[in-house]
Amino acid sequence: MNINIEVNNKLIQAKKGETILTALNREGIHVPTLCYMKDLMPTGACRMCVVEVEKKPNLITACSYPVEEGMKIKTNSPRVVHSRKTIIELLLSNHPDDCLYCERNGNCELQKLSEQYNIRERRISGKKNKYRVDQSSASIFRDPAKCILCGRCIRVCEEIEKVTAIDFVGRGSKTIINSAFNKGLNVSSCVNCGQCIMACPTGALHEISHIDRVEAALNNPEKMVVIQHAPSISVSIAEEFGLKPGADINGVMNAALRKIGFSKVFDTSFSADLTIMEESSELIHRITNNGVLPMFTSCCPGWIKYVEEFRPEFIKNLSTCKSPQQMLGAVIKSYYAEQEKINPENIFSVSIMPCTAKKFECSREEMTNNGIADIDAVLTTRELVKLIKAYGIDINNIEPELADNPLGTRSSAGKIFGNTGGVMEAALRTAYFKLTGEELINYKIDAVRGEESRKEAKIQIGKLEIGVAVVSGLAAADKLLTEIENGRKDIHFIEVMTCPGGCIAGGGQPITHDVKRIKSRIKSLYDIDKTDSIKASHQNPYIKEIYENYLGEPLSHKSHELLHTHYSKRDVLK
Ligand code: SF4
Ligand code: SF4
Ligand code: FES
Structure with missing residues (x-):
């Protein structure tokens, strides 16, 4: 069943039960996402996809919120843009400044978002955590310093591959993605498929190079x-x-x-x-x-x-x-x-x-x-x-x-x-x-x-x-x-x-x-x-x-x- 919603002052048709994100994408309107993965249940974790909906006091996440008849949505209002910018700046505050040397330079979602939202300086300087890279695996290289905790790798590993070799470990600002008992991937159940690499938006995961x-x-x-x-x-x-x-x-x-x-x-x-x-x-x-x-x-x-x-x-x-x-x-x-x-x-x-x-x-x-x-x-x-x-x-x-x-x-x-x-x-x-x-x-x-x-x-x-x-x-x-x-x-x-x-x-x-x-x-x-x-x-x-x-x-x-x-x-x- 179709319902009517208004997006950026224009009336569009959406399907009852679908998310705002799905309806917007079909109309050719792009909303940035980080934790969202097509075909998997949304987690609403990163809040990058927020939009403003008239009469709703808070910004809402387009990837997980269903469309409602008569909804009036703004995808790029000053409030939305400010919120997205703040999220990106917070992520960058704990991110290494080594894009030039990074495996994903030129193909990094965080880098693209920074450019898209015109972030040209580090306004929030957080304390940078020190991490050990994991290069123990024959196939997969992990660099937790570049991880933005979107959780996409974990979901692929668990929901698509049923391996669950990696998970969130620790709390608050000390949270990282890690394999069992903080041991290397080489002794974990990881089957080396690399699907986590394909899911990762940044250079936190890539192959062990044989070049x-x-x-x-x-x-x-x-x-x-x-x-x-x-x-x-x-x-x-x-x-x-x-x-x-x-x-x-x-x-x-x-x-x-x-x-x-x-x-x-x-x-x-x-x-x-x-x-x-x-x-x-x-x-x-x-x-x-x-x-x-x-x-x-x-x-x-x-x-x-x-x-x-x-x-x-x-x-x-x-x-x-x-x-x-x-x-x-x-x-x-x-x-x-x-x-x-x-x-x-x-x-x-x-x-x-x-x-x-x-x-x-x-x-x-x-x-x-x-x-x-x-x-x-x-x-x-x-x-x-x-x-x-x-x-x-x-x-x-x-x-x-x-x-x-x-x-x-x-x-x-x-x-x-x-x-x-x-x-x-x-x-x-x-x-x-x-x-x-x-x-x-x-x-x-x-x-x-x-x-x-x-x-x-x-x-x-x-x-x-x-x-x-x-x-x-x-x-x-x-x-x-x-x-x-x-x-x-x-x-x-x-x-x-x-x-x-x-x-x-x-x-x-x-x-x-x-x-x-x-x-x-x-x-x-x-x-x-x-x-x-x-x-x-x-x-x-x-x-x-x-x-x-x-x-x-x-x-x-x-x-x-x-x-x-x-x-x-x-x-x-x-
Ligand atoms: S390579 Fe495959 S099995 Fe190993 S952590 Fe990544 S998704 Fe899981
Ligand atoms: S390693 Fe990559 S995919 Fe996994 S949580 Fe970190 S940024 Fe997301
Ligand atoms: S993409 Fe919607 S909350 Fe992360």
């Missing part, structure tokens, strides 16, 4: 430095270089990486295909041999750590396949090194990932072969952008190039791994072929596409009906685990991604709250799938070659040695 170690390797004449890029990267960086959001700049990115000095550029979508070959065989083996079901995908290191910490009883349900990053890392230092007659110890293997948890994953002991790490450094998409800019590569003026074979050719099934549901769709395409000996007539499996946090479907493959589910966000995954625990038996295969929407919105991606950008990345991956000629992992000629020449067949002894791993219960501070 220095990559540059050191590039400058070491004894190292051959190779790089792989994950399926979602080529459609996630265009906007950082002034191009259309979601544009696929795969070829140009390959060229840029060579100009930076990487000897070889490989495509993680190739090893996504390899993952599908192994994972679909594992699924068929489990189904036909009364193995443990449902089987869960294991591509996402945040999800793996969650199971190890919170749900170890489900470890046996995890696929034993390494993630595509680790599979390609293992293959580079074995198959490729042997082919090229290079000592694997002289290879420095870098990956570009949309994910902060991949930094943790590459440091795991299980991800080594004869004491040699599969992967030596992981750059997030954000770090890649920095690297390209630091080397002065003009993305808009270079010619596209192909990735290097034999590890640079992919199917489009490998490419759609970047979207939630992509792994499932790719696996079903190959499982169908393996079980029926025929190719799917229509490769597009609509039932597993879409942005919902859970999708379920029954898929008929020959005589077999397979129950599948796709979940993103660990809270959604945990809910499904509880249903399984309570007796659900109709699902055989489950894809889980920690980040809502999948890797395309991973914790290492360029920071944006613009859903249109994320949607354009999703569309771009599916558009690639529409037009590519190799649509299934088993059709990739270089995948056929690696099995013929090296691995033998999926689940072979060699495959197990290089491409599979194991997980175990993990004790952490909760």
Whole structure:
């Protein structure tokens, strides 16, 4: 039902029950927010979104207050502006003055608000608290001095990821965000997803950078430095270089990486295909041999750590396949090194990932072969952008190039791994072929596409009906685990991604709250799938070659040695 409200002397229509903020945003009127997060219950904590409503004695928070018939709202009255300015000045009074050196310089909500409200001097000089930074984690760097206590990180960690690794600690002016018992994030239940970074308005949270170690390797004449890029990267960086959001700049990115000095550029979508070959065989083996079901995908290191910490009883349900990053890392230092007659110890293997948890994953002991790490450094998409800019590569003026074979050719099934549901769709395409000996007539499996946090479907493959589910966000995954625990038996295969929407919105991606950008990345991956000629992992000629020449067949002894791993219960501070 529509109701009438007046905003800045203009009559507009609002929907009964919605908040003032929602009604204003629909009309194209922006009200600043700090603690508000779309799709989560408002807390009304920061009061940045206050507006003046006629006949109400106090300013009210637009993010949490519902519209009322006949309301007369002023979004920018002198009283409102004064209140917002005071909040910003109070936040700045305890904030370091180091914007020039800050990770989020130019992309900080506090900095933007200060500019917008024309704050040009420190009028309130509060006592600055001294804080220790936490750089104990393999993935996440925390600097409490830059924290403005908006609570967005806590809410994401608790409500979306069900991890609750961080919380408010202390009282009054001594309040900070901290992990359990004031110990580092490394010993906490943090799964390294980086969703808190994506939520943070300031530079209080960012990834542990691997740029220095990559540059050191590039400058070491004894190292051959190779790089792989994950399926979602080529459609996630265009906007950082002034191009259309979601544009696929795969070829140009390959060229840029060579100009930076990487000897070889490989495509993680190739090893996504390899993952599908192994994972679909594992699924068929489990189904036909009364193995443990449902089987869960294991591509996402945040999800793996969650199971190890919170749900170890489900470890046996995890696929034993390494993630595509680790599979390609293992293959580079074995198959490729042997082919090229290079000592694997002289290879420095870098990956570009949309994910902060991949930094943790590459440091795991299980991800080594004869004491040699599969992967030596992981750059997030954000770090890649920095690297390209630091080397002065003009993305808009270079010619596209192909990735290097034999590890640079992919199917489009490998490419759609970047979207939630992509792994499932790719696996079903190959499982169908393996079980029926025929190719799917229509490769597009609509039932597993879409942005919902859970999708379920029954898929008929020959005589077999397979129950599948796709979940993103660990809270959604945990809910499904509880249903399984309570007796659900109709699902055989489950894809889980920690980040809502999948890797395309991973914790290492360029920071944006613009859903249109994320949607354009999703569309771009599916558009690639529409037009590519190799649509299934088993059709990739270089995948056929690696099995013929090296691995033998999926689940072979060699495959197990290089491409599979194991997980175990993990004790952490909760
Ligand atoms: S990285 Fe993920 S799990 Fe860790 S604190 Fe941030 S949101 Fe929580
Ligand atoms: S760390 Fe960032 S997201 Fe978390 S409370 Fe502080 S400012 Fe907000
Ligand atoms: S954004 Fe409304 S109170 Fe913080």
